[in-house]
Amino acid sequence: MASKEHNKRSKRIRKKLNQINTDRFRLSIFRSAKNISAQIIDSKNNKTLISATSVSKKNKGKKKSEKNTDVAQILIKKALEKKITNVYFDRGGYRFHGRIKSLAEAIRKGGLRF
Numbered sequence: 001m002a003s004k005e006h007n008k009r010s011k012r013i014r015k016k017l018n019q020i021n022t023d024r025f026r027l028s029i030f031r032s033a034k035n036i037s038a039q040i041i042d043s044k045n046n047k048t049l050i051s052a053t054s055v056s057k058k059n060k061g062k063k064k065s066e067k068n069t070d071v072a073q074i075l076i077k078k079a080l081e082k083k084i085t086n087v088y089f090d091r092g093g094y095r096f097h098g099r100i101k102s103l104a105e106a107i108r109k110g111g112l113r114f
Contacts, residue, residue: 075107
């Protein structure tokens with residue numbers, strides 16, 4: 001469960017990002033101890049357009065870094081099908097290092113710009 005500080009930090013980050021980025025969709029990240037998931041969200045209409053997660057039977061037993069690349073590939077494939085290329089990165093209160101950073105780099109290499 002997220003702590004109060006984590007929730008406050010994620011709300012503060014999201015508020016700043018929403019003020020700056022009015023014409024792009026939000027790429028939101030959630031990281032747990034074993035898995036990671038990403039969503040592309042239309043913040044104006046509060047709708048999730050695309051989602052990808054590492055929770056599946058095919059990812060069982062894989063390393064966390066391998067799960068990151070799988071999630072990035074799924075997300076990129078779905079985004080390009082819907083012709084989404086520009087997003088802004090919402091790290092959700094997590095530090096930009098480790099698994100969050102590797103997921104972001106894999107998504108950038110795949111063709112999404114943020």
